[in-house]
Amino acid sequence: MGALHEGHLSLLKAAKAQNDVVVCSVFVNPTQFNNAEDYKLYPRLLEQDAQLLAQVGCDVLFAPVATEMYKQTGKLTFDFGSLENVMEGAHRPGHFNGVATVVSKLFHLVRPHQAFFGQKDLQQFAIVQQLVQDLSFDLELVCYPIIREEDGLAMSSRNRRLTPEQRQMAPKLYEALQLLERQLAQVCIEEAKQAAIDFLAAYPQIKLEYLEVIDANTLQPISSVQEVEKVAVCLAAFLGEVRLIDNLLLEPKEIGL
Ligand SMILES: Nc1ncnc2c1ncn2[C@@H]1O[C@H](COP(=O)(O)OP(=O)(O)OP(=O)(O)O)[C@@H](O)[C@H]1O
Numbered sequence: 001m002g003a004l005h006e007g008h009l010s011l012l013k014a015a016k017a018q019n020d021v022v023v024c025s026v027f028v029n030p031t032q033f034n035n036a037e038d039y040k041l042y043p044r045l046l047e048q049d050a051q052l053l054a055q056v057g058c059d060v061l062f063a064p065v066a067t068e069m070y071k072q073t074g075k076l077t078f079d080f081g082s083l084e085n086v087m088e089g090a091h092r093p094g095h096f097n098g099v100a101t102v103v104s105k106l107f108h109l110v111r112p113h114q115a116f117f118g119q120k121d122l123q124q125f126a127i128v129q130q131l132v133q134d135l136s137f138d139l140e141l142v143c144y145p146i147i148r149e150e151d152g153l154a155m156s157s158r159n160r161r162l163t164p165e166q167r168q169m170a171p172k173l174y175e176a177l178q179l180l181e182r183q184l185a186q187v188c189i190e191e192a193k194q195a196a197i198d199f200l201a202a203y204p205q206i207k208l209e210y211l212e213v214i215d216a217n218t219l220q221p222i223s224s225v226q227e228v229e230k231v232a233v234c235l236a237a238f239l240g241e242v243r244l245i246d247n248l249l250l251e252p253k254e255i256g257l
């Protein structure tokens, strides 16, 4: 969606290393926003994005305008069942319907052989995987790790909207996830979650929306980390009006099992 940072550029570099031609879409997609202010205030920096894309060897920048993108599109409805009834899907009504709509259109328009996504949007990646299966898109999906600022904050275009005070506070989200990971090696999930919730409660500027310990394959909350092959810890929180998400993928061995 543009306002590119090193997280996005890591995807571009990986794409360029593996392909002859790389296309990057920059499109602040109205149909995936459940909050009008979030859409209005989303950072838009197309000129700067174009320069950064040229520097990493991107071959094509596809930056349609919304009226053109949606000129002939009716209301499409997707059903991702339990994959979308949690976390982002539960808190952003209609969000994944909008994501699935625009990703389908982008795949048809660009016809990529590979498509690169970031782990930061873990649930989005699971939804897109399901979409590719459901609609038999002939492409390979690739997911790359989260690139962080030096203080641990996950890079995000929305970070630009933080005030200096909020920006200083924002790495607490990553610290909470790390605390949760450490706690999971020692106590049960409920206690571990409570420790992370209590940690964040000490910072009144941070309003936690959800904190989940999930099976990274099904995205469903789990009651014991021994249950599943791959665990993820995920959160969403507001700093003022700015909503940020972050997650860690944990291997069972990393949590002492
Ligand atoms: N810090 C990051 N590291 C790696 N990939 C990232 C990072 N941030 C975003 N991405 C990925 O880049 C792609 C484009 O994301 P998008 O344009 O929505 O950016 P964003 O920075 O996540 O914005 P926001 O968090 O404000 O929604 C997505 O696949 C996303 O997961």
Ligand SMILES: CC(C)(CO)[C@@H](O)C(=O)[O-]
Residues within 6 Å of the ligand: 001, 027, 029, 032, 099, 102, 103, 121, 124
């Ligand atoms: C998948 C996506 C391109 C849909 O607009 C967007 O949500 C993003 O960039 O993560």
Ligand code: BAL
Residues within 6 Å of the ligand: 032, 033, 121, 124
């Ligand atoms: N970065 C994922 C899309 C969104 O937040 O709308």
